[in-house]
Amino acid sequence: MKKYTTIILLSLLVLGCGSKKHADDTTPPPTTNETAELISFKFNESSGQTINETKTNATFSINGPSGSAERITGVEGKALRVNGFYGWATGKLNVSYPTNKVCVTAWVAPSAFPVQRKDLDQLSENTNASLFSNVNTTTNAGVALGIDQYGRIIGQFKVGTAIVNIVSDQQIELKKWSLVSLNINGLSGLASLYLNGVKVKAIAFTSGNIVWDNNATIYIGKESKIKTIAGFDTNGLTGAIDQVSLWGKDLTDAEILTQYNKVSPAIPNLKIPIETRFAEDIHRPKYHLLPSSAWTNESHGLLYIDNKYHLFSQRNYNGPYLEHINWGHYVSSDLVSWEEKTQVLWPQPGFDEVGIWSGHAVIRDGQPYIFYTGVNKAKAGIGLATSSAPYDSWIKNGAPIIANVPSNIANADFRDPFVFQHNSDWYMMVGTGLRTGTARGGLFLYKSISTDFKQWSQQGTMLEGNPSADGTGDFWEMPIYYNFGAKSIVLINKLPNANALYWTGSFDGSKFIRDNVVPERLEVINHLLSPSIHPDANGNLTAIGIVPDGVNSAKHKQQGWAHVFSLPRVWTLVNNKIKQVPHPNLLNLRGTSKNFTNVSFDQNSSNVLNGASGTQYEIVATVNPGTATRVGFSLNKNLAIGEQTLIYYDFTTKTFVVDRSKSSILPDVPTSNQSSNYVLPAGDIRWRIFVDASVIEVFVNEELAFATRSFPSAGSNQIDLYAQGGTATATDLKIYNIQGGGTASVSKNVELKEDTIHPVVYPNPSTENFNFKFYNIEKTTAVAAYVFDINGFPVKKIEKLIDSENTVVNWNGYMDNGMKAREGVYIIKGFVGNDLFDAKIIVK
Known part of the structure; x- marks a missing residue:
């Protein structure tokens, strides 16, 4: 990049001006022969799977499924977004290509540099994700201008029988608009590349006529060659293209600089339009x-x-x-x-x-x-x-x-x-x-x-x-x-x-x-x-x-x-085994909940959770297996088409099972079963399950974890309990709705719900020894919580069993790192049984 900057500065000093025309400079800019512009793409169509070439009004098709074409704000008007393996345009033109001199200019804003296939391409073979290419891949007749796998400007053309390649020494910038240009003079045997109006590479070649194929397909945003991996085209551009032109002359340095100075484009918005592009994608997670x-x-x-x-x-x-x-x-x-x-x-x-x-x-x-x-x-x-x-x-x-x-x-x-x-x-x-x-x-x-x-x-x-x-x-x-x-x-x-x-x-x-x-x-x-x-x-x-x-x-x-x-997990080492629990910050994702107590279910039960359904949610449940030999959940369920994903523990074989054999009737998705032996201790099973469209993460007894994937059909979203061989009871069960969206999860700071418990805190404020008193505790109940500082970070983990006679939990005011908590406001948040509670703490 330093080398590139030096080239730019030296070139601008020679020209006697900056990259843009100075406000006080009254010298008129050089005149460009606009009539020499033979081909021009402006990309100002507002929608649709086609673009027009403005000189001939020819229509080009945009590669991709119907409705997939995307536009963004360009250097002027709109620009075409190209997405690597789709989105480029192709077509043919009835024009007479110049055989002596030609120039190609184009604006490009790459999101990434294109692919070089590790196992298929030679290192000496540069990809040319072309902004313009009409190369016959058999005879190599035609001209191509694009960027290679390292972001360098690359041009290709044929003169006589020779194939000429010219590659710049430096890369263009990612996610910014750049004007790239290729000048070819077949008479003098000179070719030059330009970046943002400045010549950055020049080569000599044996002079002769530029060779074209008038019937060749023109590609805008992809190399003419067919290069694929696993069914994907690999030599397309990823980013945006605007104002692609082919000129029937070689432009002078001043004329190319004038083309650059015509516009002052803003930073392009190359963020993927997730909400529109994936609007119909029922399998795309939202909070992972x-x-x-x-x-x-x-x-x-x-x-x-x-x-x-x-x-x-x-x-x-x-x-x-x-x-x-x-x-x-x-x-x-x-x-x-x-x-x-x-x-x-x-x-x-x-x-x-x-x-x-x-x-x-x-x-x-x-x-x-x-x-x-x-x-x-x-x-x-x-x-x-x-x-x-x-x-x-x-x-x-x-x-x-x-x-x-x-x-x-x-x-x-x-x-x-x-x-x-x-x-x-x-x-x-x-x-x-x-x-x-x-x-x-x-x-x-x-x-x-x-x-x-x-x-x-x-x-x-x-x-x-x-x-x-x-x-x-x-x-x-x-x-x-x-x-x-x-x-x-x-x-x-x-x-x-x-x-x-x-x-x-x-x-x-x-x-x-x-x-x-x-x-x-x-x-x-x-x-x-x-x-x-x-x-x-x-x-x-x-x-x-x-x-x-x-x-x-x-x-x-x-x-x-x-x-x-x-999801982020917290690891601790207990008895030489890694214990995994969801990170406490995930509590902030929770929205409204459905609550159930003492729900009995067996192999003949169905819809015991009264029609509970969803695609983004968290289950928190304590299940007494009773006499059942298999106990767990039926997720992504739809009885009408027979879809469901079963997640359960089998006491007979001492195995956790994910049964995906009926998880989907769709093609191209996994339906194999997953299982693994593990000896669970006798007693209740405490489950926390996160479902986010196609991803499922399961935590058991605050120590075990596993994840799986399930790709059900639309509408297969019922949540149910599952048992075989006897009767089990969900003593406490909550299903929390989770909101989220975007490239990554967007946590929602929801208002406290009516079912959130607020224990009495005393003394408060205090310097130490805070007591949290719970009411209506009728049996032995686990309290699992974290004390959070004002920035939302956990500073103290608290775990205790309480019962009808011992209903108080204490925090001595010290953090897990052994230091005393500083003065300020803290929040304790966690579970008493399966109920969420929180309280404010003021440390003096």
Whole structure:
């Protein structure tokens, strides 16, 4: 970027003016020969699946389903939005193309740079997401102007028998309007590229006639070549296009600058119109974090800095398929409401030119660092990037900090760094598949030997698997290390058959010493993968993972987005097992509720919840299994067409089950069953279930968790209880409506409902020892709550059993971090049984 800025400044000094005409300059601008404009697209149609070429009035079709064409405000009037795998325009014109001189000009505002196919394209083969292309892909006759996979301006044309390519040295800016131009003079053998009125590249070629194919299809927003992956066109532009023109002459430098100075476009609004684009999508979640469109998968780099949470993820902005990975970026103040930001890292020429794969982020002395896997087809290296507030832009280190796979240890691959501190030293572990002897997963270990994280010393392997004994496969990716105090954990995502597994143990500075050979499963039923962790504002270890769709490419193409992130969870380590509960901030999503008590149900029961239904809700229930052998819920139910998703515990087989065999009559969606053995203790089962369109997250007994996906037909939204083999009772059950929408969840701060309990607090105000007295307590009841500070962050977890004779809960005024609460207003919020309660606390 510095090089580009220097070129711009030098060029402007030569021209003697800024990029825009100075207000006091009375010199008339050079006159452009407008009659030389042979082809012109203005894109000012207000709607419809067509655009018009204004010189011939020819109609071009916009690729995509009926009604999918989108316009935004352009440099003048409207502009055409192109979405990577659809949205470009095609047609033919009856014009006489010039064979001596030609110029193509176009305004473009890219949201992302186009795809280079990792396994199909040579590194030397540039994508040309064309703004204008009429190239015959067999003879290569014609002219194309566009941007390549690195955001560089690229032109292609044929002179005589030679195919000429010209590529700029720098990239254009994302999410801003830029004027790009290609000048070709076949007589003199010169071609030039221009960016915002300034010449940025010039080449010489053997002079001759420019060769055209008058019958070739013209593409606006896509390369003429057919390049696909899994049914997706991969060489379309993602962003917006305006004012595309082809001129029957080569414009002078002054004339091109005049074209640039004609308009002063505002920053384009390239945000995806979620509410209109996905208005009919019944499967798109509303309060879970997910991409505005296209592809995401592994989450990584969860950070909390300057009172904001930052989450990064694998991201292809060009379509809902895995290719040309960027690092997406999301920001939140509460882990519940998220805003999608511009990507922070993307492939550039060098060691990461194929993809910016997974990694991690840490904060050291107030400075955040990103560590990522850079891929260039031949090998992987570990990259480093840094940023400063507000952390929207990140600067890559020019070279990898770890250049390649360790050569002295046979391995299959090398990716996904995770950096952690042990005592005063910093370490990095990197996932791999070891190939000495038995194929197995492993973690390479490195130690930082510089304060800027740019130099690392190889330390061998930190941990190795033994598939026959521990079932951890032959490759490990997305590792995690965390020290809970008395114990540490190492979590890996094993391949094949991806699964998140972890061990407890201790790290001695070179090896992780496991407590047991066989790891624990993170999820009771395996559907959440690759969690990213970071302490929240109050020090609670918070995790967010990916919940894959599990659908095929046809479904991804139809819906236009892929995958969703889990709700934030709090992890604690109890008896050497990770306990997972929903983050307390999720309470803010709750709206109105339906309440039920002592509901009996058996295998002959139906509609025991009186027609309860919904697509975005939370269930909180205590269920006494009684004599039933299977107990749980029937969700997304529609008896008329036989759809339902069953989630239950089977006491006979001691198994949690997700029965999706009747979950949908739609094609291209998963209907396989999921199950896993787990021995539940006798007694009541406490459930918290979050349903958000196609995603379901389940929490059991405030320790177990699993997620799944279900894609029912429209109208399959009934909520019911399920039992087999006997009679069970839901002693307490609430269904909370949840509101939300947008790229990420939008929490609704609802007014307190009449069913919210308000205990008496005394003394209040006070410096310590606050008592919360509950009334109408008739049996032993669990109280589970958090004390929140005025900013909404939890500072103290409170758990206690109360009964008819002991109805008071106490808080001594100290926070979980051991410090005394500062003066101010606090809120306690939680459950007494299954009832929500809250109260205001004033600390003097």
